[in-house]
Every structure is written in C-alpha cells, then in structure tokens.
Amino acid sequence: MPPIWLVFVAVAALCAGVVGSAHAAWQPNRPVEFIVPAGTGGGADQMARVIQGIVAKHNLMPTPLVVINKSGGAGGEGFLDIKAARANPHKLIITLSNLFTTPLATGIPVSWKDMTPVAMMALDEFVLWVNAESPIKTTADYIAAIKAAPAGKMKMGGTGSKQEDQIITVAIEKILGTKMTYVPFRGGGEVAVQLVGNHIDSTVNNPIEAVAQWRAGKLRPLCVFDRVPLPVTDKIAGDQAWSDIPTCKSQGLDMEYLMLRGVFMPAGVTREQVQYYADLLKKVRETPEWQQLMRDGAFNQTFMTGAEYAAWVDTEEKRHRQLMQEAGFLAAN
C-alpha cells in the first residue's frame, strides 16, 4: 500500500493539472476595468458602454466589465493610468484619435507603445456639414464661399482643441490657402446644435453626432472625408442616404481622415491574455446590437487585431505627428 502522502501528492498533482489546463485558455478572474479617456456621453464613452452592455447581456465574460471615465488632460489621465498598470490583464482602454493627439499637443509622456493593441473595433467617419438654410448647397459652393469671405470670417465648430476636428480644419485651410476661425466646444452634440442655431458656419461632425439634425432637415451634409462613399444605403433624409454623400476628394477637398475606435491593454501582458480579449471583441462585433450601432453611426467597419493592427497604429501615429507639426500644434517642449 502506498504511503498516504503519496496519495496526497497524486491528488494535488491532478488538481494542479486541472487548474493548469483551465488556465491555459486564460480568463479574467476579477472585474475588468474598461477605461474611457473621455467624458461621459461622448462617442468613445457610448461605444464602451455598448460593449459593456453586450458583454453583460450575452454573458461573454465570467467577470463584469466596468466602465471608468478618466478624461483629465484631454484623456492623458486615462493613458497614464494604463501606462502605470503594466502587465495588469484586468484593464482595457478604448481610444479615439486623442491617443495620438494628446501626447503631441500637451507633452504628456505616453504613446501607444506603452500599451498593447488588442483590436480595432471600427473607424469613425467625418462629414462636412452646413446649416440646411445656408445658400451653400455643394462642396464647390462651400469652397467658393470660404475663398470669397475675408480670412477668419468663416467659423468652423468642432470638438476639443488640437484634436481631430481642428486637424481637419487646418487641412482644409491649407488646401484652400485661406483661414477660418476654429471654435472648440465640449461635445459633438453641442457642436451640431450650434450649427443649427447658426452660431457657426460649418462643422466636421461624426455621422452619429449630426444624424438626428440631418433627418429633421436642419443640417446638410456636403462631403465625407473618406476614400470611398459610405456604405449604408438606408434612407435618412427624404430620398438621401449616407451613401449619397460624395467624397470630399471627388469634390476638390483632397483630405481623408478616419478616427480610430480601438481597444488597447497595458504593456507586458501575455499573448493568451491579448488573444482572450481579441476573441471577446470579435464575439461582440457579431451581436445584432453592435450591428445596429454600426448602421446608426455609419461607421467604417474595419476590424484588425495583432500585428496588422499594430502596424496600422504605427502609420497613423506618424501621420498625426506630421499633420500636427504642419498645423503647429506640437507642445512647446
């Protein structure tokens, strides 16, 4: 008869084996914090909360996903938090273009290299809008109106300062060789309403921020800052659909800009952990709720993970550095 301790060792080994194999496919074992480097109610926040809701509703994770807003310093606070949480597999962050613009504009010491890219969820489009009562009917009218007006007379509204909206504005100015006045507001919805109230002349709102006003006949889209027209063909206003908006490039405004809606983790996590979240987000994308959000916001539904995603982020960062440098937005130090 084997000594009793041998039995214990065998049982212990068995248990360890079982536990070990369970851990081979890594799973979170405590609540996962989902950082939003922006305020409550904005585009990134909405997307994070949709993901949270989908994960909870379809039981996609064994532990809860908790959304936390860290919006200080144009999102710098959230990025610093991820940077400080090195190797913590229970932290995610959803980013927008401020991943690139905030460090460049404020000098806050973070970069995407302090994080691990998990997945690109979508790209957000930008559309050039004017008030529906404005005499400007097409992009050509818009260009003519800007060129005719004295420098600084035309007012472009946008979200935040030295961020995506202002980058596009500066690019338009450069193409047309003139100056506009950029007026920063806090959120996209507010920008759209300022345009409806005629306090500003044009905006570059994301589709989801302005769609309600478009449907109500208050705003008019001129062109979209993408290579190809938008794919969504549902009728929005009268017989117009997102797909009917021409690209800005075809109308003489040679500018393309898409905003990242992607998920990152802290640096130093294992490959299994990244893979777990990449698979999770893939499942999120397949749900009807997610599809609905994509259709409503006319998102560009590019999905990327792994090395491909990292390479994309790297290119975008270089592009932003160049755009920001040309615009004179880099922090002094």
Next chain:
Amino acid sequence: MEEFAHLFHGFAIVLQPYNIMLMCIGILLGVIIGVLPGLGGANGVAILLPLTFSMSPTSAIIMLSCIYWGALFGGAITSILFNIPGEPWSVATTFDGHPMAQQGKAGEALTAAFTSSFIGALFAVIMITLLAPLVAKFALQFGPAEKFSVFFLAFCSFIGMGKEPPFKTLASMMIGFALAAVGLDSVTGNLRLTFGFTELLNGFDFLIAVIGLFGIGEILLTMEEGLSFRGRAAAINPRVVWETWKELPRYWKTSLSSCLIGCWMGISPAGATPASFMSYGIAKRTSRNGAKFGTGQIEGVVAPETAAHAAGTSALLPMLALGVPGSPTAAVLLGGLLIWGLQPGPLLFVEQTEFVWGLIASMYLGNLVGLIIVLTCVPLFAAILRIPFSIIGPVILVFCAIGAYTVHNSAFDVIMMLVFGVLGYLLKKCNYPLAPMVLAIVLGDKAEEAFRQSLLISQGSLGVFFSNGLVGTIMGLGLVALFWHLIQTGFSRLRHMVA
C-alpha cells in the same frame, strides 16, 4: 389638445405594474446614489445604464429617469444633515439647510427641500407638456455669448450679498477661479498651472473641493466644539411633514421665481447649478427675511431646491428635442437613447410618441412617487443625527474619502480632500466666505470657455456681449444685480440725507 391625448396614453403606459415597479426601484436606487458622495446622478445613471439594455426603451428610460429624480432628492439629504453636498446644485441647499439641522430642525429642512424639489419638477414638467416645441426653439438661440451672459448673471446675482468683508469675498472667489483654471485649457488644448504634475491634469474637481471644504471642515469645527453634533437634540416628530407643509405656502413668491429661474436655466442649457445659486441669491435680496439667510431659514432651502429641480427636469427637454444634454446626467441618458436605437432630435417627438410621452408621464408620476417615498423616510433620515458623533464622525470621514476617490478613481484626490478640509476650517474661522469659492470652482472654467468662444466668433470684439436683444438683456440684468448693493446703499443714503 392632441398633446393631452398623447399624455393620457403615456400615463397608461407608465401605470403598467411592471413600469411602476421599475419606477420605485429607480427612485430608491437614485436616493442611495444621491446620498453616497461621489456617486452622483451622472455616475449612477452611467453605471446602471447597461442593466437596462434588455428592457424596452420606454421601460428603460422610466427607470433611468427615476434614478435621476431619486438622486436629485437624495443630494439634499447629505447637504442638510452633514453639510456635504453630493452634487453641485445641492451646495446652495447647505447654506440654510445645515444650520437648520444644527438647530434641531432637520426634519423641517428635509421636508421643505423634498417638497420644493417636487414643486420645481412639477412646474418644469407642466411647462414641457405645454410648450415643448416653443422651448426647443428658444434653446437654439443660445450660442457661446448668450451662455456666458447667463454665467455672468449667476455670478452677479450671487456676489456682494454676504456679511463678510468684501475683500475676503473677492479673495475667496478668485482662489476658486484659479483652482478651476488648473488642468487642460479646453480652448487652446494646452495644459496650464499643472507645473508638470500629472496629478493635476484633471484640475480640481468641484466635488473634491466641496467634500473637503464643507464636509471635512464641518467635522473639524465639530471636534473643536467638543464632539457634540449640534443636531443631536433633534426630536423625531412624525408630524413634522404636516407642520412644515402648513408653513410652506407662505413662500409662494420665492417658489414661483425659483421655478421660473430653474426652467430658464435648464433650457438654456446652463444647468441646475447656476440656477440654484442664482435663485438663492435673488431670494435673499427680494425676501423680507433676506437678511437672516444663512442662519437656517426655510426659505433659503426652498429657493435653491426648487430651482435645481426645475432646471434638472427641464434640462431633459433640450436633450430630447435637440440632442444637447443640459446636464451631465442628461448626457448619459442621451448615450442611452442612442444605444436603444432612438435618435434624440427634432423628430423624436413625431416618430416616437409612445416613448416621449411615456417619459413625460413618468416625470409626473416618478416625482410623485419619489416625494412620497422620501417624505415617509424624513424621520428616519433625521434620526441619523442622533447617532453619537464618535461613531458617525469617522464614518462620514470614510465616506468622504470614498466620494473623493470615486470622482476620478484617484488616490491623490483623497489627499487633496483633506487639504481642502483643513483649508475650509481655517478660512471659515478667519471669516472668509466659502460659497463664492465653490461657485467659482463649479462655473469658473465654463464661464471662461464661453467667454473665449464668444471672442473667437466675434474675432476679438467685446461688442458680441451686447450684439442682440437676448444677450444684451441678460448682461444688463447681470450688471444691475452686480451693482444692486451700491444702488440700494445709494438710495438709502440719499434718503438719510434728505431726512
């Protein structure tokens, strides 16, 4: 009369047992959220938003808006009992509410606060029912210049009314402005006054300052007076509600003006905070008891609570009709609408009548249910003050720390809270008023932002603040309010000279 048909249909939806149950749960959760510092209405709604994804949009909005009402009710509780406002718009409630609690009249103060909240909300929701389309048009008039003029009016109607030395008031307010300026300058996107400390990126959040200045400061003052929580003598009287109600109709003028201020501020959308300060300031000037404000006057509780609730309720209207949130909580609800596949905007009223009128009906019923729930609990809340200070004191300290932490999930803020606490104790003992500082912290950066946006639009011309009737009138009112004291003293001196 089509609206009334819609409204009755809305009542029919809300009165389904399932929805009534959600309403009660929502109110209770809301009161808890309002009482826990740091877990304000916006956070609370955001946290509970995902829970509602599996409900129908109408049921979901009923529950979430009831959480919102509950939080508005709940915010008054801590303000009155412990001098800790859980939300920016409860700050003005502490001015007279807490002194009342110290005099053993916590029950009266709570009853007055809850009842005024209800009246404010009711007024606002009636206005929404009757005037929705008109009001939405009015909100569109508000560009940056108009918004600045509203903030200007809020400051002007509030300053120059205290008994403290004027230069101490000025110093206190300016320190508030300076603290509000720390962090990211939203107009240029540059960091300022952070001196390279990443902890300061966020600036000084109002809540941390207020929890420290008011909450911790109060505990230190209590310690100095030897551990006796002054409200301890409060007799628990179940009839306190009736007795307070008998007194309330006397203040109908204050209530009415506060309702109007609140609705206007909620729509404009400047929000509930300037509304509560402004209406407190105006009530203090116009009331016969004005001079006694700050010593525990019921009227000083009625004014800010009515206005805050009226503003909080009417702030939902621009959100529904325009897609512009009038408050942080409304911003979260807006996100919720989008998630449920509803697009807030001018067409929401036309296309989603069931949803919109269900929501409006739930505003009527939710507030009524809320009022009943919180009023029945008044003796219970007042009884909290009977707990010995050596138990409740450290528990308040812990909850203050939790509140400070949850604002930005930052342990640094907990330390800042204590710094503000010691500062609050020191300033109060040195006869510096704290309210102007808090007002400046809450509204300072918003006012500056609106001012600079206006100048961008006008290309540097200050004439923009008098460029049309609306903005000119508001600025004019502000100037009158600012020099009210001078005008008044001028008049009385003149009279003295004549006499």
Next chain:
Amino acid sequence: MNKPELGPLQRSVEFGTAVAMVAFGALVIVGSVQAGISWGAEGPRSGFFPFLIGLAIILSSAINLVQCVRSPQAGLFVEWAQLRQVVAVIIPTTVYVVSVGWVGLYLPSMLLIGGFMIWFGKYKPIHAIAVAVGVMAVTYVTFEWWFLVPLPKGPVEEWFGL
C-alpha cells in the same frame, strides 16, 4: 487684555492666511506666465485669465493683510485645548488619506472608524470592531457588487482575492 497663552491669536492666524494667499497668487501668476498671458489673434491665450486672477488674489489679500494689521487685538483664534482636539483628528486622517493610496481603502478605514470610537467615544473594542467591519462590509457590497465601482485595494485585499 487677553491672555496669549490660551491659544493662537485670531490676528496672527489671519495674518498667516493672508500671506499664504499672496504666495498662492504669486504661484498662479508664475504658472500663467508659463502658459502665455498675451492676447493673441484668437482671443486671450491660456494664461491670460489666470494671470488676472493671480493679480486679484494678491491685491485682495494685500488689502486683507493691511486691514488685519490695523485691526485691534481681536481675541483668540481658538483655545489650545480645542486646537488639540482638532489636530487629534487631522493627524490620524492625514495618515489615513496617505495610506489609502498604498494599502487600499478597506483596512485603513476600519482602523480609522474603530480607533476613533475607542479613543474618543470610549467604546468597548468589541463594539468598535463590529461597527468598523460592518460598515466596510456594507460599503464593499454596495460599491463593488451592486454598483460595480472598484475602490482602491492593497496587498491585503489582493491576498484575499477580492
């Protein structure tokens, strides 16, 4: 005349406060100058308003300082015995807020509540422990389970697997 040995004078505390405010104003001005105080093409720059605010702080505090010096001896700020009470709260609270960042919220909170009850309230340790543990347990359930708000945790909580 009052007896200075009873506590710090109101006047000296006010004097110190005003001086500290002047220093704070100066700090604000330094920060504003770093951010740029001129009036640029796009309206005022980042530091313009803070600069004016800094000036206003210095100015008003200077006036307060003068008034304070001119004022008659206005009695005591607080008696030493009372001040001792206040400091007896400030010191443990300082330790508490600093330690929250290091060892989490729960343990220091229990110590604070329990200690306060035993020291100031003269309660029996068993009662104090019961209240302290009970309050924090309710807090844990409310925040972390119910509202899904993570509160700061340290090595002890890590060890429990919370």
